[in-house]
Amino acid sequence: LLVPALSSPAEATDPPAAGDLDPASVPQFQQAMPVPGTLRPTAVSGTTDYYAMTMKEVDAEILPGRKTLVRTFDGSFPGPVIKAVSGRRVVVRQTNRLTVPASVHLHGAHVPQSSDGSPMDLVATGGGTKTYTYPNSQPHANLWFHDHTHHQESETVYRGLTGLYLLTDATEQRLNLPSGSYDVPISLRDARFDADGQLAYSMGDVKRTVLLANGKAWPYFEVAARKYRFRLFNTSNMRFFVLKLSDSSPFQLIGSDGGLLEKPLEVDSVALSPGERADIVVDFSRYAAGTTLVLDNTRPLRPDDPVEQLGKVLQFRVGGPAADTSTVPATLRTLPALPAATVDRSIELSMDETGATQDAYINGRPYDMDRVDTEVEYGATEIWTVHNASTRMPHNFHIHLVQFRVLERGGRPVTSGLESGLKDTVPLQPGETVKIQATFTGYEGTYVYHCHMFDHAAMGMMANFRVRRTRGNAG
Ligand code: C2O
Ligand code: CU
Numbered sequence: 001l002l003v004p005a006l007s008s009p010a011e012a013t014d015p016p017a018a019g020d021l022d023p024a025s026v027p028q029f030q031q032a033m034p035v036p037g038t039l040r041p042t043a044v045s046g047t048t049d050y051y052a053m054t055m056k057e058v059d060a061e062i063l064p065g066r067k068t069l070v071r072t073f074d075g076s077f078p079g080p081v082i083k084a085v086s087g088r089r090v091v092v093r094q095t096n097r098l099t100v101p102a103s104v105h106l107h108g109a110h111v112p113q114s115s116d117g118s119p120m121d122l123v124a125t126g127g128g129t130k131t132y133t134y135p136n137s138q139p140h141a142n143l144w145f146h147d148h149t150h151h152q153e154s155e156t157v158y159r160g161l162t163g164l165y166l167l168t169d170a171t172e173q174r175l176n177l178p179s180g181s182y183d184v185p186i187s188l189r190d191a192r193f194d195a196d197g198q199l200a201y202s203m204g205d206v207k208r209t210v211l212l213a214n215g216k217a218w219p220y221f222e223v224a225a226r227k228y229r230f231r232l233f234n235t236s237n238m239r240f241f242v243l244k245l246s247d248s249s250p251f252q253l254i255g256s257d258g259g260l261l262e263k264p265l266e267v268d269s270v271a272l273s274p275g276e277r278a279d280i281v282v283d284f285s286r287y288a289a290g291t292t293l294v295l296d297n298t299r300p301l302r303p304d305d306p307v308e309q310l311g312k313v314l315q316f317r318v319g320g321p322a323a324d325t326s327t328v329p330a331t332l333r334t335l336p337a338l339p340a341a342t343v344d345r346s347i348e349l350s351m352d353e354t355g356a357t358q359d360a361y362i363n364g365r366p367y368d369m370d371r372v373d374t375e376v377e378y379g380a381t382e383i384w385t386v387h388n389a390s391t392r393m394p395h396n397f398h399i400h401l402v403q404f405r406v407l408e409r410g411g412r413p414v415t416s417g418l419e420s421g422l423k424d425t426v427p428l429q430p431g432e433t434v435k436i437q438a439t440f441t442g443y444e445g446t447y448v449y450h451c452h453m454f455d456h457a458a459m460g461m462m463a464n465f466r467v468r469r470t471r472g473n474a475g
Pocket of ligand 1: 105107146148275398400448450452
């Protein structure tokens with residue numbers, strides 16, 4: 001199968017293939033967007049919340065009036081939300097009732113290797129279990145969990161195996177941001193369906209043309225005329241979003257992958273590559289009751305793209321006013337100071353762009369789970385210069401274990417936008433270079449870094465790094 005050679009952004013869409021459901025036949029703004037339910041602990045101790053989830057296939061109503069078979073955590077598409085607090089442990093027992101093995105990775109989390117959900121650490125099919133322990137020894141952040149089985153993560157995530165993990169702490173809770181039913185996580189992705197309404201998957205395929213928010217195709221969401229906090233997650237395999245409101249009005253960007261920014265930024269759009277998160281506050285009090293507006297996706301599509309719907313994601317229907325005592329303060333948090341880096345590395349992302357093979361590489365080599373590509377001294381602060389060597393294909397770059405800072409993009413210092421905060425995933429347009437800085441403390445062990453366009457990770461754009469004490473330092 002080919003990596004399609006496209007003249008403009010490579011994740012854009014082609015017309016539906018024969019046998020596909022025509023996205024134009026899927027009505028927009030007909031289904032209400034649900035808010036994913038919060039998972040209840042099975043037990044609670046003084047230090048720990050215990051959860052249990054079963055990975056299984058169920059039918060979900062993604063398209064109005066139709067049933068689609070999906071892979072889920074605990075029967076919900078997308079999966080349930082875990083709410084965690086820094087300093088309080090979460091233990092999740094996962095049971096695998098899928099027809100395939102799975103590995104549950106908690107994206108963005110600072111966890112021991114044994115609970116990282118690495119590509120080589122599988123929960124067997126047929127009722128296999130594994131207990132993951134999340135220490136939550138990191139500040140608040142919008143995390144998510146998903147399959148990471150090598151060569152299969154792309155299909156299994158596509159078929160639904162994702163869930164959200166909202167980690168809070170005293171810094172965040174001290175603020176008076178919109179909360180309760182005014183704090184809404186939204187999991188965004190695309191999907192392609194066959195004529196029977198089943199998910200159509202093939203590696204390297206970018207014709208995923210129906211947009212889903214919290215598991216529904218092009219839903220609407222009723223809001224009161226007041227401020228809302230939306231935590232946006234791009235859980236797509238391949239699709240990039242550039243999101244804006246249809247009236248082009250500004251909103252506040254308050255957080256990124258690793259929690260809140262230092263101060264809110266007024267923006268009129270926000271870009272999310274696969275795996276990235278944006279935390280935003282939209283004030284609907286400026287709209288009259290009965291107003292509708294749309295969250296648009298302005299990521300350029302192909303000029304000949306026939307699917308006008310792709311420019312729209314979700315409709316907001318504004319109702320009457322509601323009391324609102326929430327505020328977005330001028331200062332949200334202080335980020336930890338950047339220590340001086342002692343190691344510089346270069347990382348090059350590339351792939352076979354001829355389409356002759358399905359191979360993708362980091363520093364010229366496809367992923368080998370038995371090879372350590374990068375040795376990191378425990379406690380070290382490192383600068384990684386990451387370059388996208390593809391000429392047409394965007395990529396992005398995700399590191400496990402750490403939250404990092406983006407120092408430069410294209411040789412220029414990064415001072416604003418999502419990248420002014422803590423990140424675990426950064427986008428790279430064709431030819432682009434970013435400089436990021438991370439400090440590797442907390443755990444020794446072997447972890448991965450990879451492109452978070454899962455088809456590319458499955459094709460080999462992934463590598464192992466090992467954090468070890470070799471100098472007898474105490475860390
Ligand atoms: Cu969200 Cu290694 O991944
Ligand atoms: Cu990629």
